Amino acid sequence: MSRVMPGRGRSALLLMHDVSSSLRTLGKRSVLALLGIAIGSSSVVAMINIASNAAEEASMIFKGMGVNTFVAHLSTANEKRTPAYATFDAGQFRKAVPNLLNIAPTAYVGASVVFKGRSLNADLIGSTGELMDAMDLTLRAGRFMSEFDQGETYVVVGHSLAETLGAADEPLRTGDRIRINNYLFQVIGILQDRPDTLLIPIRANDSLFLTLNGMRRISPLAQIRNVIIRVSPDQEINAAATALVDPLKQLPGVTDVAMLLPHQLMDGMSRQNRTFAYLLLALGAISLVGGGTGVMNVMLMNVTQRRREIGVRMALGACRRDIRNLFMLEAITLTAVGAFCGGVLGIGFAFMYAHLSDWTFFLAPAALPLGVISTLGVGVFFGLYPAVLASRLQPVEALRDE
C-alpha cells in the first residue's frame, strides 16, 4: 500500500501556486466576492467606530469639570428674618478640613444694573476673594476682590455682561462706575470668557461679583445659598464633604446642608456611558450579523457553484486534505483582502461621518479587530465548511449535477 499513500509532504509552494492561479482565474466572480466581503467588513468597522465616536462626543459635556471641587447647598428656615452675613470666616472650616484649598460662600440676588444710561438685569453674586480660585476664574483686566475690600463698593464683571454694558466706542473698563439700585460701584476687574459647568450653579459670564458687605447694601436679606469648596487633589472628597456638614450647619439660620459632589455627576455620566456601551454592542452585533451574512452568502455561493469541480478534482486524485487546503487558502486570501479593504473603507466612512457631524474623530480600538476578525472567521468558515462537506461525499455524488 505504501506506493499509493497520498502525498503527505505536498509543499506549501504548490498550494500557493494553486491558490494564486485559482484566484486569478476566478476573475470577475472573485471581484464580486471581494466587494461583498469588503462591504460586510466595512459596515461593521464603520458602525462600531461611529458609535464610539458618538459616545465620546456625548461624554465631552462632562469634561473640564474639576473633580476636586464640590458645592454645599444651604437651606435656611426663614429667609426673611435672618439678616445677611457681612463676613464669612473661612478659618473655622479650615480647622475641620486641613486640606481645604478654597471655600467661598455665594449669596445671590437678581438686580438691574445701569452703566452710562444702559440698563440690564444681571445676577449679583456676593462672595469673598476665595471664589476666584474656588471657581478657577481668570481675569481679563484688573483684579478680583480681596479680604481687604469688605467695606468697599467694588465689583468684578463677568465677560458677557461687560460686553453688553459697554458700547463699541466706550467699552467697560476698570475704574468705571456702575449703578446698582441706588449705589454706585466701581469696576475693579473684568473676567475672561468662562463656559458654565454642570456642577457650579453660577453663570460667571452674566454675573457681577461683589463683596458680602456690598451685597448687603443692595439686599439686606440675601442669604448664602451655596458654598463652593475646592480641596487639594490628594484629599478624599467624600470625607471632606462629610466633615464640612456640621460646621456649615453652625452658620446662623442654616437648617440643612446638601452636598453636590462631582462624582454624583460622574455616576450619571457612567450610567450614560453604560447606555452607550449597550447601544454600541447592539449596533456592533447587528452589523456583525448583517455583514457576516453577506460574507457567508458570498462564500457559500462560491463553493456550491464549484461542487462539480470538487468531484472532478477528487476523481483526479485529490484527497480530502487537498480540497480542504485549496478552499481554505482561497477563503483566507479572499476574505483577508476583502476584510482589509473593508477596514480601510469603514474607517474612511466613519471619518467622513465624524467630519460631517462635527465630531472629533478617533479610531475606536474595537472597530478594526472586530470587523476584520469577524469577517475572516465567517468567511473562512463558510468558504471551507461546504467544501469539506463536499469532499466527504463519494466522488460520484459530488460529480453529479446539482
Add this chain to the structure above:
Amino acid sequence: MNNTTIESLISLKGINKGYKINNNYLPILQDVFLTIKTGESCALLGASGSGKSTLLNILGLLDSVDAGEYRFAGHDVCSATPDELAAIRNQQIGFVFQSFNLIPRLNAIENVALPLRYRSMKPGDARQRAQQMLAEVGLEQRAHHRPADLSGGQRQRLAIARALVGQPSLILADEPTGNLDPGTADDIMDLLISLNRAHDVTLVVVTHDSAIARRLNRQIRVTNGAVQELCPCPA
C-alpha cells in the same frame, strides 16, 4: 501484489450496489463477477438505467459497493480509506467523461497537469509532462486556451490527455463520444484505441453504440444489474 499468481488488474466478486430512494431499496447491480486483465480493452454495453455507469463508477473507485469483493491492482478496495482510494485513482486510473469535466477556469495545460499536482510533482516538471501529453493528442497549439475556447472534439482530446498524463494502468471512459458528432467520435475512438495499444493501458468504455463496442477486445452487456460477456476474447 498477490505473491502466488499474476493478478488481474480488476477483479469483482459478488458485487451488489443499490440506492435507497424514499425508504425503498432500489438494486442497481446484483451479484456482479468481472475480471479484466492488464492491457485489455472492454466495452460496457447496455440500455439507459441498466447500471453500466454505476459499474463504471465502482470500477473507477468513485463509488462504494454495498456487498462483494473488489480488488484493484492488488489493493482491497473495500477496506481502503477515502484518501488511499484518492491516491490509487491519482496514480492508476484516468477518467474520460461524457461531459468532459474540464475545469473551466484553468487553461489546457493547467487542466492536463492537474493530476500530477496531486502527486507533488514540481510545477515545472508537471507542465513539461502536460505539454508532451498535449502534443500526443494533437493539441500542442492550444496549450493556453481555456476549455470554452475549444471545440467538443478538442475538449475530449484534452480530457484524454489529462487521463493519460499520470501514466495510469486503466482508462475509464463514460460514453466518451456521446456529445460529439460521428466524425469526431471516430477520431476520439481511434485515439483511445491507439493509446490502449501504444501504452498497454487497460481501456474500459461505456457505450450504447455497438459499432464502437465491436472495435474493442471484449464486449460486456449489462442488463438489469447483471453482466454478461458477449464475445470473450482472451487477450
